[in-house]
Amino acid sequence: MTRVHLPYHLRDLAKVDGEVTVDGATIAEVLDALEAAHPALRGTMRDPASGKRRAFVRFFACEEDLSHIPHDEQLPGPVLEGKEPLLVIGAMAGG
Amino acid sequence: MAGVRVLVGTRKGAFVLTSDEGRRDWKVDGPHFAGWEIYHLKGSPVDPDRIWASQSGGWFGQVMQRSVDGGSTWDTVGNDFTYESGAGTHQDFDGTAKPWAFKRVWHIEPSLTDVDTVYAGIEDAALFKTTDGGTSWSELPALRNHGSGPQWQPGAGGLCLHTIILDPTNEDRIFTAISAAGAFRTDDGGKSWLPINKGLLSGEIPQQEAEVGHCVHKIAMHPSRPDTLFMQKHWDVMRSDNAGDRWVDIGGNLPTDFGFAIDVHAHEPETVYVLPITSDYLHVAHEGKLRVYRSRTGGNEWEPLTKGLPQENCYVNVLRDAMAVDKLDECGIYFGTTGGQVYCSPDGGDSWEAIVRDLPAVLSVEVQTLA
Numbered sequence: 021m022t023r024v025h026l027p028y029h030l031r032d033l034a035k036v037d038g039e040v041t042v043d044g045a046t047i048a049e050v051l052d053a054l055e056a057a058h059p060a061l062r063g064t065m066r067d068p069a070s071g072k073r074r075a076f077v078r079f080f081a082c083e084e085d086l087s088h089i090p091h092d093e094q095l096p097g098p099v100l101e102g103k104e105p106l107l108v109i110g111a112m113a114g115g
Numbered sequence: 116m117a118g119v120r121v122l123v124g125t126r127k128g129a130f131v132l133t134s135d136e137g138r139r140d141w142k143v144d145g146p147h148f149a150g151w152e153i154y155h156l157k158g159s160p161v162d163p164d165r166i167w168a169s170q171s172g173g174w175f176g177q178v179m180q181r182s183v184d185g186g187s188t189w190d191t192v193g194n195d196f197t198y199e200s201g202a203g204t205h206q207d208f209d210g211t212a213k214p215w216a217f218k219r220v221w222h223i224e225p226s227l228t229d230v231d232t233v234y235a236g237i238e239d240a241a242l243f244k245t246t247d248g249g250t251s252w253s254e255l256p257a258l259r260n261h262g263s264g265p266q267w268q269p270g271a272g273g274l275c276l277h278t279i280i281l282d283p284t285n286e287d288r289i290f291t292a293i294s295a296a297g298a299f300r301t302d303d304g305g306k307s308w309l310p311i312n313k314g315l316l317s318g319e320i321p322q323q324e325a326e327v328g329h330c331v332h333k334i335a336m337h338p339s340r341p342d343t344l345f346m347q348k349h350w351d352v353m354r355s356d357n358a359g360d361r362w363v364d365i366g367g368n369l370p371t372d373f374g375f376a377i378d379v380h381a382h383e384p385e386t387v388y389v390l391p392i393t394s395d396y397l398h399v400a401h402e403g404k405l406r407v408y409r410s411r412t413g414g415n416e417w418e419p420l421t422k423g424l425p426q427e428n429c430y431v432n433v434l435r436d437a438m439a440v441d442k443l444d445e446c447g448i449y450f451g452t453t454g455g456q457v458y459c460s461p462d463g464g465d466s467w468e469a470i471v472r473d474l475p476a477v478l479s480v481e482v483q484t485l486a
Contacts, residue, residue, distance in 0.1 A: 029150060029174070033175075062195070063177065063194050067176070074174065074176060076173060076174040077175070110174040113173070
């Protein structure tokens with residue numbers, strides 16, 4: 021199982037507290053599983069038409085920015101082993 | 116006990132304001148969806164406890180919410196607004212062809228007769244419909260495909276379909292308005308559409324009488340006279356008595372005929388309200404005074420309504436979906452400002468009082484009259 025840390029707004033939408041765990045060894049599989057388990061998240065992390073990551077959503081894990089890796093690429097070992105979470109991040113913005 | 120429920124969409128969440136028919140003592144509930152832009156909320160005329168909300172944001176896109184208990188609790192519904200195939204292009208700001216791309220839902224219009232049917236006006240401009248309570252949404256593609264779609268160009272706020280009016284006497288007739296394309300009408304339930312912009316003279320475009328390209332800001336209709344429409348255009352307040360076939364200017368003695376919001380008294384079809392805004396360069400109340408203008412003659416002759424509204428140092432705006440009327444015996448008028456105030460007049464506009472003063476910038480105001 022992959023541990024996923026969602027940002028506040030997505031936890032609120034999904035009505036969950038803390039981390040969630042889903043099956044998935046790639047970003048695409050994790051997103052598929054998240055959206056299946058929590059339909060409220062559909063379209064919030066990737067565009068439903070193109071499947072592309074939303075511009076201000078980032079994926080971090082193991083102190084690495086995974087936002088630009090292919091979504092079908094294997095996640096890092098510590099994430100697959102459950103030692104580290106995949107972080108879904110709302111990019112910094114403000115003023 | 117009769118009362119009202121005011122649904123307020125803001126830049127940072129939704130608020131539900133309730134009162135009895137006196138409309139002096141208010142309960143403020145919210146924010147719902149804190150931190151999200153709530154472009155619009157609207158309740159079903161069939162079941163007032165069924166309320167819809169358009170929730171969006173720059174990070175996580177568009178979410179649609181539905182309440183079945185009058186706004187106390189909410190659940191997400193479908194948010195897939197995929198255009199019909201062969202979506203084609205519209206014009207971008209620089210005149211180049213740009214593929215249609217969904218951005219957000221601007222306006223929600225529940226059916227007058229079926230609780231599970233709702234229309235949604237979106238950016239980039241298109242009309243969508245659900246008949247299953249929001250689980251799935253389908254485009255009525257004939258609007259974009261009637262011929263002028265490739266010429267549509269966004270206004271500064273985006274290429275948005277912001278007005279949907281359902282004719283209570285003819286379920287096949289729908290009016291829509293798009294910034295900055297103009298007004299459109301279908302008489303066959305959306306299978307075909309007609310631009311209805313004759314008489315609009317828009318100095319902002321090269322050909323003032325063009326078939327499309329007019330920056331319509333809002334249209335209002337009294338349900339007892341579905342052929343009579345009142346329009347606040349970018350500049351000009353207009354009226355049509357033939358379902359949009361021809362428009363005439365009714366700006367009359369308004370201090371400025373720029374503005375966004377317009378509405379009609381619930382029981383007096385010739386009593387119209389607008390809120391003049393200085394200009395398209397200065398999106399603030401005219402002369403620093405927040406004044407609603409009322410015409411009891413269907414236009415041309417307007418009187419300022421100021422009692423209870425700030426008459427100095429007021430520089431807020433009132434956006435296109437941020438004015439509404441209730442249906443109580445003494446019609447109440449409501450509007451919200453970009454400064455976060457929501458005002459109510461329980462006496463048809465004669466006097467005003469702020470229900471709340473410090474909400475986030477108000478994007479929309481709707482009112483439900485409860486039995």
